Amino acid sequence: MSLEQQLIERLQQLTPSHLEVVNESSGHGGYFPGKESHFKAVIVSEAFAGLRLVQRHQKVYAAAGDLLGPGHIHALAIHAFLPEEWQGQAAPSPECAHAPKAE
Known part of the structure; x- marks a missing residue:
């Protein structure tokens, strides 16, 4: 099972009314297809x-x-809201200083 799917399953214990997990690994240094190291969770x-x-x-x-740590998830951007705070707003992640540069 992928790290992304494992993370989704673990976060379900918080009984979210909305859960979005995005694998942002491709925007970070050292990326290769299939890498799972950087995630965003709303x-x-x-x-x-x-x-x-x-x-x-x-x-x-x-x-x-234990999904967070060496050999697993390196970074997790968290956007945590109460239902009355959530308006469907975008939750952008910062640019990585070591991201692959566009040519």
């Missing part, structure tokens, strides 16, 4: 009620568990 869940941003991120890290 998560909308009541599980974040009463939590500050850092606590929301900690909750997501806990759900991802």
Whole structure:
């Protein structure tokens, strides 16, 4: 099972009303077809009620568990919202300084 699919399954424990996981590995240095190292997760869940941003991120890290670390997911951009905060807004990721350069 791919890392992306494993991450999706792990994040389901937060009972999201919206979950989007995007493999952004191709925009980072050292990319090769099939590489899974950089992801973005947009998560909308009541599980974040009463939590500050850092606590929301900690909750997501806990759900991802051992998928984060050497040989697995190198970077995870987290966009965590409560349902009343979510308006379907775009959640862009920053450019990577080591991204392959367009020719």
